[in-house]
Amino acid sequence: MLERVQNWMYGVIANPRGIAVASREADDHILPSRTLSAAERVLIYNGMYLSRFAEALAADYPALAHFHGEDDFNALVARYVAKHPSTSYTLNRLGDSLPEFLTGFERDLARVELAMTLVFDEEETPSADLTQLPADRAESMRLHPIKAMRLLALNYNSNECFQAFRDGEQMRPKRHKNYLLVHRKDFSVYRTPITRKAHDFLRELASAKTIGEAILDVRPSQHELFEWFRDWSAAGLFRSFGE
Amino acid sequence: MIGIGLRTVHFTEILRDEPKIDFFEAISENFMDSGGRPSFILDKIAERYPIVLHGVSMNIGSADALDFDYLRKLKALAKRVNARWLSDHLCWTGVGGRNTHDLLPLPYNDETLNHVANRVLAVSDFLGAPLVLENASSYAEFTTSTMTEWDFLVRLVELTGCKLLLDVNNVYVSAYNHGYDPKTYIDAIPRGSVAQYHLAGHTNHGTHIVDTHIGPVIDEVWSLYAYTIDRLGDEPWTLLEWDAEIPDFATVHAEAMKASAVHA
Numbered sequence: 001m002l003e004r005v006q007n008w009m010y011g012v013i014a015n016p017r018g019i020a021v022a023s024r025e026a027d028d029h030i031l032p033s034r035t036l037s038a039a040e041r042v043l044i045y046n047g048m049y050l051s052r053f054a055e056a057l058a059a060d061y062p063a064l065a066h067f068h069g070e071d072d073f074n075a076l077v078a079r080y081v082a083k084h085p086s087t088s089y090t091l092n093r094l095g096d097s098l099p100e101f102l103t104g105f106e107r108d109l110a111r112v113e114l115a116m117t118l119v120f121d122e123e124e125t126p127s128a129d130l131t132q133l134p135a136d137r138a139e140s141m142r143l144h145p146i147k148a149m150r151l152l153a154l155n156y157n158s159n160e161c162f163q164a165f166r167d168g169e170q171m172r173p174k175r176h177k178n179y180l181l182v183h184r185k186d187f188s189v190y191r192t193p194i195t196r197k198a199h200d201f202l203r204e205l206a207s208a209k210t211i212g213e214a215i216l217d218v219r220p221s222q223h224e225l226f227e228w229f230r231d232w233s234a235a236g237l238f239r240s241f242g243e
Numbered sequence: 244m245i246g247i248g249l250r251t252v253h254f255t256e257i258l259r260d261e262p263k264i265d266f267f268e269a270i271s272e273n274f275m276d277s278g279g280r281p282s283f284i285l286d287k288i289a290e291r292y293p294i295v296l297h298g299v300s301m302n303i304g305s306a307d308a309l310d311f312d313y314l315r316k317l318k319a320l321a322k323r324v325n326a327r328w329l330s331d332h333l334c335w336t337g338v339g340g341r342n343t344h345d346l347l348p349l350p351y352n353d354e355t356l357n358h359v360a361n362r363v364l365a366v367s368d369f370l371g372a373p374l375v376l377e378n379a380s381s382y383a384e385f386t387t388s389t390m391t392e393w394d395f396l397v398r399l400v401e402l403t404g405c406k407l408l409l410d411v412n413n414v415y416v417s418a419y420n421h422g423y424d425p426k427t428y429i430d431a432i433p434r435g436s437v438a439q440y441h442l443a444g445h446t447n448h449g450t451h452i453v454d455t456h457i458g459p460v461i462d463e464v465w466s467l468y469a470y471t472i473d474r475l476g477d478e479p480w481t482l483l484e485w486d487a488e489i490p491d492f493a494t495v496h497a498e499a500m501k502a503s504a505v506h507a
Binding site: 001002003005006007009010013014027028029030031033034035036038040041042044045048049052053056085086087088089090091092120121122123124147148184187 | 272275276277278279280282283300302305306310313335337338339340341342343344345347349350354355358382383384385386387420421422449450451453
């Protein structure tokens with residue numbers, strides 16, 4: 001009995017056409033009040049369902065929400081939640097599939113915003129001191145990145161557009177292959193444009209290849225290697241190293 | 244003891260000013276999966292203030308199986324911040340593995356009572372402490388209910404030994420929505436069964452009230468709170484929630500401290 005009534009109520013609440021279902025069936029399950037019919041009472045919950053999810057997704061994807069405008073974004077949320085209802089105890093995971101739900105520039109922009117959210121929430125891991133890498137065995141070492149790091153290969157200028165949103169300026173999407181490092185240091189999230197080679201090198205290291213293997217695969221110059229390790233060490237990108 | 248619901252917008256003020264307040268209540272789900280700044284700040288605040296954890300996703304009234312992955316994370320968080328107790332709501336939030344993230348009402352009958360009581364006992368056993376359950380606001384009542392919400396709560400306390408988080412605003416909201424006297428509800432609650440009180444603002448739409456936690460506590464709820472203190476005592480900790488259009492910490496603090504005048 002309990003499961004049946006809960007499935008019925010979920011169906012009314014989560015259904016964009018819940019009004020029709022409620023009008024037909026609410027009297028079987030819900031009592032009227034002095035001021036509201038049974039259908040009107042259960043539809044209070046229906047009305048709050050999508051607005052709650054829209055609020056949560058707008059918090060995680062503020063630039064995407066701004067790019068859409070309120071009405072379009074709410075319509076997007078309704079389509080998305082119908083296909084990807086929340087199955088977690090936390091709303092923080094609701095938007096994890098949103099980038100895959102989108103295409104083109106919107107997908108790219110959503111990937112940047114999702115990476116920022118994930119990096120913000122990741123477990124804090126202390127950074128290793130890369131000056132302690134043994135010089136004579138450096139090429140055989142594997143570097144283990146901190147958890148709060150994501151690498152993105154993007155097809156649009158979505159990072160610049162995100163910054164334009166932050167600065168209160170207009171977003172002007174342009175197709176443009178580019179690479180982005182998103183990481184956290186001292187509880188602040190940073191977005192750093194990087195070269196394709198730097199992206200590929202970091203990706204190799206993150207997949208547990210040795211420094212030597214990554215050099216063979218990506219073939220950076222000495223100057224590039226020097227600059228990368230200087231910058232990544234300062235950014236605290238690695239939590240440990242070992243053979 | 245008077246406390247305030249911990250909200251992100253107040254983090255900086257709390258750490259900087261160390262305001263005089265007896266305790267903070269943290270929303271469990273906001274910290275269970277976050278290893279970033281919110282968790283760091285909660286740990287800092289827990290070093291200075293007593294913390295109670297308040298959840299919104301235990302789904303204690305659902306027909307679904309209990310989520311022990313959730314409970315494991317909750318237990319670990321409680322240990323980390325030395326939570327004085329863990330509370331959640333007498334409600335269901337989803338079914339069939341889908342979560343509405345709303346606090347949905349239950350039909351109050353023997354089937355539901357036995358179902359919830361068994362789950363409260365299982366959760367309390369797993370957590371190693373009595374669960375504290377809050378009366379949620381509701382906008383609908385079921386045709387299959389055979390008892391009042393307060394009778395259900397009293398019987399649940401008798402069956403499980405759980406404690407109550409009596410939300411005085413929620414009593415007021417539900418009484419308005421369902422057409423009963425809120426004092427009847429308060430009168431039914433046994434002295435000694437309450438661990439904590441909640442106070443909050445709400446939104447009155449005329450035909451019904453929605454529990455929005457917006458704005459200050461209205462005079463009628465302060466009066467009901469005074470009636471509650473008179474009947475059930477001021478030993479339970481009192482907490483103010485403010486979740487929409489949240490003002491600066493000083494404003495929320497001033498609102499919470501009005502409770503001390505009721506205690507005096």
